[in-house]
Amino acid sequence: MNWKTTFRKLTRIPLGFYTVLQQTLRKPVTVQYPEQTRPMVPRFRGRHHLKRYDNGLERCIGCALCAAACPADAIYVEAGENTNDARFSPGERYSQTYEINMLRCIFCGYCEDACPTNAIVLEPIEFPTGYSREAMIYTKSMLLESPPINVPATPQVTEPGKFDRSIVPFPPIDQQA
Amino acid sequence: MSILLETILKAVMFVVLALAGFAYTTWIERRLISRMQSRIGPNRVGPQGLLQPVAEGLKLIFKESITPAQADKFVYMLAPMLAVIPALALFAVIPISNHSFFNLAGGVDTAVLYVLAILGTAVYGIALAGWSSNNKYATLGGLRAAAQVISYELAMSLALVAVVLMAGSASMNVIIEKQLPGNILGWFIFRQPIAAALFAITALAELARSPFDLVEAEQELTAGYMTEYGGMKFALFFMSEYVKMIALSGLFTVFFLGGWSGPFVGDSWPLGLVYFSIKVLLCLMVMVWVRATLPRFRYDKLMAFGWKRLLPIALANVVITAALIAFGVPGYK
Ligand code: SF4
Numbered sequence A: 001m002n003w004k005t006t007f008r009k010l011t012r013i014p015l016g017f018y019t020v021l022q023q024t025l026r027k028p029v030t031v032q033y034p035e036q037t038r039p040m041v042p043r044f045r046g047r048h049h050l051k052r053y054d055n056g057l058e059r060c061i062g063c064a065l066c067a068a069a070c071p072a073d074a075i076y077v078e079a080g081e082n083t084n085d086a087r088f089s090p091g092e093r094y095s096q097t098y099e100i101n102m103l104r105c106i107f108c109g110y111c112e113d114a115c116p117t118n119a120i121v122l123e124p125i126e127f128p129t130g131y132s133r134e135a136m137i138y139t140k141s142m143l144l145e146s147p148p149i150n151v152p153a154t155p156q157v158t159e160p161g162k163f164d165r166s167i168v169p170f171p172p173i174d175q176q177a
Numbered sequence B: 001m002s003i004l005l006e007t008i009l010k011a012v013m014f015v016v017l018a019l020a021g022f023a024y025t026t027w028i029e030r031r032l033i034s035r036m037q038s039r040i041g042p043n044r045v046g047p048q049g050l051l052q053p054v055a056e057g058l059k060l061i062f063k064e065s066i067t068p069a070q071a072d073k074f075v076y077m078l079a080p081m082l083a084v085i086p087a088l089a090l091f092a093v094i095p096i097s098n099h100s101f102f103n104l105a106g107g108v109d110t111a112v113l114y115v116l117a118i119l120g121t122a123v124y125g126i127a128l129a130g131w132s133s134n135n136k137y138a139t140l141g142g143l144r145a146a147a148q149v150i151s152y153e154l155a156m157s158l159a160l161v162a163v164v165l166m167a168g169s170a171s172m173n174v175i176i177e178k179q180l181p182g183n184i185l186g187w188f189i190f191r192q193p194i195a196a197a198l199f200a201i202t203a204l205a206e207l208a209r210s211p212f213d214l215v216e217a218e219q220e221l222t223a224g225y226m227t228e229y230g231g232m233k234f235a236l237f238f239m240s241e242y243v244k245m246i247a248l249s250g251l252f253t254v255f256f257l258g259g260w261s262g263p264f265v266g267d268s269w270p271l272g273l274v275y276f277s278i279k280v281l282l283c284l285m286v287m288v289w290v291r292a293t294l295p296r297f298r299y300d301k302l303m304a305f306g307w308k309r310l311l312p313i314a315l316a317n318v319v320i321t322a323a324l325i326a327f328g329v330p331g332y333k
């Protein structure tokens, strides 16, 4: 390096400073999450939702396959027994406790793939944020969808024999005679 | 007795000002550098994030204070204090307004020498911290700090020699008075541009700030000399860095930007305080701007730059300044 190249390089430095100044006067590219969000594509894997059938029964049957599939071990499921007087979901069992630790979850969507009843779905809304660890453990009541309009919530009283099986491929459970 | 009391009061005021300045310098730096990097920056704690420094301070107080088992305990505890005290001591000779209450010892005839001496001792804290924590990264950081400060101190001293030649005195009060002939062109930054540039560059090197932050080059040395420090001991190093930043901005203001001078300052000291603060703030912002712009030097280039470029330029500047003054060129006497 001699004086000439040094001088040439020195003339570049003000240019760099000017670039940074320009950048400073521009609007920041980041947004105030979670008050502001960026547009998300329809298939974006955001927060989990536990779905229901059209007749209000929960899809989740407490099988814990999602918990087994989860690479981050973020899901905890405890099953309970369905009866015809207090039915939560078709079949023998429903999920009594269903918790997802959003701090562990990596939003890979394997739980969706594992679920035999399509009960758990990651949707592009309400991405979880919080100030404490407790606030980041989402319980069943936070994850479960509300039932369709004019449909009773769970537990329901159902006729014996109508919802004996957990999984019926066709026709869908809520359209069976 | 009353002089002693007054001095103590003044000293306490300077320390409090320096510490408050430290807290909000971190805030200014973080907000400003965020904007330069197209981010928003901390704005959650209090309005515009103004309480962020308080939150960070509280967090650091409640951290567990860990001493590495292999560290030299006594020196390990001593090093953060050795880093902070010189940083605060620099404020003793910076007159921040024309009222005598805001001028602790700016009038002493050796003020400039005092600044150089204190800046020299400031490196002990860093070097000892690196050595005592018994960690290879910390040791390297400490050694780099020592080498860097020694190399750049020379050029800085020579830049200040030019200022002292211009003022004819090493007292801060005289230096400011000599910059007061009515208009802005009296400032030494216009009459000694090379000395100003040299002082700015060497000040960045003394502070170990970007682009001279080899002392704590994250990619090579983790956090450099403070790798093994946590909690309040870490906070003290952080504090010493930012207090030194403010102090050197203050010194640049005094040496080259006319100190507290400005229009209508003659008989109202609050105005002097305002002018001084504005000038210091500008210097701090420029430092952040530099950090956002320039990449880090390579270590050998840093040394070569200090010894082979800055030192000859500084020497030539002293000779030329002396000649200009001796021949009585207008503006130089
Ligand atoms: S998205 Fe992945 S990590 Fe998250 S709960 Fe489902 S399986 Fe586990």
Ligand code: SF4
Pocket (backbone or CB within 6 Å): A059, A060, A061, A062, A063, A064, A065, A066, A067, A077, A095, A114, A115, A116, A117, A118, A119, A120
């Ligand atoms: S969400 Fe699906 S996989 Fe998980 S327990 Fe419920 S039914 Fe089983």
